[in-house]
Amino acid sequence: MDEDLEMIRQRKQEALAARIAALRQGVIRVDDLSLADTVREHPLLVVDFSAEWCGPCQRLAPIFEALAAEFAGTVTFATCDIDESHGVASSFGVQVVPTIVFFSHGRAVGRLTGALPADVLRANVTKMFGLSE
Template sequence: MSKMDELEAIRKKRLQELQRSLEARQYPAEPVIVTDISFDRFISQYPLTVVDFWAQWCGPCRMLSPIIDQLASELQGRIVFGKLDTDQNPMTAQSLGISSIPTLIVFRQGNLVDRISGALPKHLLLQRLKPFIS
């Protein structure tokens, strides 16, 4: 490989890294508060979203919350996480048949593709989300 080819390969690689970095900055690094009013817009705004259905009084929800915060930061640019308080926003939870919390629902292009119930540990959540991450 000539020096020019090497330089071109380095330039292309760096350009791709910069593009990924720019795309990641357009995605929130923390969970977005979602309401009944903003729900449809939120799930269609990003290619892949995960909505955490929770309530203030729910112990397992409070255990899951820091994990969701970590994943939102670690997966920035690939998944956008949202949090919907089911006590304050019952219509969306009811329309999706949420009967227990915490429940995470994964949406791709606005379509429901997976439902995860319970406060799973981080490694199991990552395992469930991995097939959806491009």
């Protein structure tokens, strides 16, 4: 029985450590070289394709950060500067910024464009990934 309790305690500690690490991670930056690996490593991923010069992208950034914290440990949030990463922007057909692409288990399952409010983005994250609200 002590072994069972210890195993349960250890699992809970590992889960808590993973959640804390995810909270610290926030929004990760991806580029031409790292996006494919990031898509493979994170089962539920939301990528914001943006640019520094883009006003709507700048307005979206704090909303994206807040959602990354809210969904930490479940959904990973990443940003990709299209001016620095022409290849992935082109391969995903990004013609407007911001463009948000949702990846589930390695494949793109949806996209949004524009600086959308937090409630719209949150609703889309839960819908795209089948999460409870």
